[in-house]
Amino acid sequence: MRILLAAAGSYGDVAPYTGLGARLREAGHDVALATQESYGPLVRGAGLAFRPLPADTSAGGGGKRQLMRTAAAFVRELGAGLVDAATPGADVLLLSTTTAPLGRQLAEAMGIPSLGVYLQPTHPTREFAPVMSGGRSLGGPGNRALGRFSLRMADRVYADAVADLRARLQLPATGRGAVRRRREEAGWPVLHGFSTAVVPRPADWRAGLDVVGNWWPHHDPDLPLPAPVEDFLRAGPPPVFIGFGSMAAGDGARLSELAVAALRAAGLRGIFQEGRAGLMAHGDDVLTVDELPHALLFPRLAAVVHHAGAGTTAAALRAGVPAVPVPVMADQPFWASRIAALGAGTAPVPVGELTAERLAEQIGRAVRETSYKEAAGAVARRMAAEDSAGRVIEAVERLVGRPEAAGT
Numbered sequence: 001m002r003i004l005l006a007a008a009g010s011y012g013d014v015a016p017y018t019g020l021g022a023r024l025r026e027a028g029h030d031v032a033l034a035t036q037e038s039y040g041p042l043v044r045g046a047g048l049a050f051r052p053l054p055a056d057t058s059a060g061g062g063g064k065r066q067l068m069r070t071a072a073a074f075v076r077e078l079g080a081g082l083v084d085a086a087t088p089g090a091d092v093l094l095l096s097t098t099t100a101p102l103g104r105q106l107a108e109a110m111g112i113p114s115l116g117v118y119l120q121p122t123h124p125t126r127e128f129a130p131v132m133s134g135g136r137s138l139g140g141p142g143n144r145a146l147g148r149f150s151l152r153m154a155d156r157v158y159a160d161a162v163a164d165l166r167a168r169l170q171l172p173a174t175g176r177g178a179v180r181r182r183r184e185e186a187g188w189p190v191l192h193g194f195s196t197a198v199v200p201r202p203a204d205w206r207a208g209l210d211v212v213g214n215w216w217p218h219h220d221p222d223l224p225l226p227a228p229v230e231d232f233l234r235a236g237p238p239p240v241f242i243g244f245g246s247m248a249a250g251d252g253a254r255l256s257e258l259a260v261a262a263l264r265a266a267g268l269r270g271i272f273q274e275g276r277a278g279l280m281a282h283g284d285d286v287l288t289v290d291e292l293p294h295a296l297l298f299p300r301l302a303a304v305v306h307h308a309g310a311g312t313t314a315a316a317l318r319a320g321v322p323a324v325p326v327p328v329m330a331d332q333p334f335w336a337s338r339i340a341a342l343g344a345g346t347a348p349v350p351v352g353e354l355t356a357e358r359l360a361e362q363i364g365r366a367v368r369e370t371s372y373k374e375a376a377g378a379v380a381r382r383m384a385a386e387d388s389a390g391r392v393i394e395a396v397e398r399l400v401g402r403p404e405a406a407g408t
Helices: 016-026 037-045 064-086 100-110 140-168 178-185 227-234 252-266 294-300 310-318 332-342 356-368 370-384 388-399
Strands: 002-006 030-036 049-053 092-095 114-118 190-192 209-211 240-243 270-273 286-289 303-306 323-325
Touching: 002 016, 002 064, 016 030, 016 037, 016 388, 030 037, 030 064, 037 049, 049 064, 064 100, 064 140, 092 100, 092 388, 100 114, 100 140, 100 178, 114 388, 140 178, 190 388, 227 286, 240 252, 252 270, 252 356, 294 310, 303 310, 303 356, 310 323, 310 332, 310 370, 323 332, 323 356, 332 370, 356 370
Parallel strands: 002 030, 002 092, 030 049, 092 114, 114 190, 190 209, 240 270, 240 303, 270 286, 303 323
Antiparallel strands: none
C-alpha cells in the first residue's frame, strides 16, 4: 500500500512522523513523508521517501493580525506544495493537524481515504480549553464554546488556501469550513499521538476520535551519543538538560546567562541544547550540544528544563525524568500544566518571567524532591505499554477496506 504522510511546522511538528513512517514501512507499506526541505535528511534517515513542501515557518512576529496573515500565507504556499507531493500517487493520506484542512481536498480529488494523525487535541470538549488558548479552563460550557470558536478561526486562516486548492483540483467551490463540517458529520477518523496517561480521551468526543499514544522520532538504536557527550555524562553526577527547541529565537544570551547562574546556584551540572534560541555555555560543569536523540539522552539526566512542546514533554515523561516546564507560546502552556498536574514536574514558569533565582529553585526541587521522579516514572510505565504506531497500522488497514471511505 502506498501511504503519503503530510506534516509541516517546526521540528517537533514533523519528527514524530519519521518514527511512525518507519513502523508503517516495517509493516510492508510504501511510505513517503511530505514536509519542508530542511527535514529531508531526517526523513531519508528513517528510510522513507521524501517529498518536499515549500512552506517557510521562520517568518512571523507582530500582533495577532500579522500572525493571522503570516499563517494564511504559510498555508496557501503549503497547499500548492501538497498537490505536487501527491502527484506520484498514494492509496491513503495520513494528515497532521497543519496539513489536514488542505489534505482533505486532495483526498476528495484523488478519491482515496484519509486519516488524521494529530499531535494535539483540537476538537472541542468540556474537559479543557483549546490547547492554543493558554491552557486555562473556562469551565465546561466555556471550554466547548471556545473550542468551536477556535475551529472557526482555523477555517478563516485556511479559507483562501482551500479555495485556491479546490480550484486547482477542479473541485466545486465550498463555503468556509464546509469540508470540515462534512467530515465531522461523517465521523472522519482521527488518531491522536499523545498518551492517555497525560491527556485522557475526553468523554464528550464523538466516535472516531481516539488517543493512541505518542509516535517517537526515528533514530538508529545502534548509533551512540557523540563521544564528548558520553565523556561529559561519565565525568560526574547526572546533569540537567536545558533546551527550548525551536522557541525563544534571539533570547539565547539572556537565557544562557541565567541558566548557568541557576545551575551553579543549585550545585548541578548542565547540558545546553543550542536550538533556535542559540543557548551557549562553556566550562567543566556545562556542555553545549546540537540536536540529539532524546530517547538516548534523557534517561541519563537528573531533570529536563524545556519549553513544554508536545514532543519534548512526552520525551521527558517517557524517560521518567522530572521536568521544569518553561512555556513560551502556542500549546506549550497546556502541556506545561499537564506536567504539573501529573506531579511529574514543577509549576510552569513562563519564559518571560524566568530569572536565575527562580530557575535555581525549580531545578533544585525537581532534582531533590523524590515525588517528581516517582510521578514521572509512573507515567513512563503507562506510556511504555502503548503501541501507538500499531494502532495506526490497524486503522489504515481497516480504512482502505471501506469503499465508502474514499475521498473522506
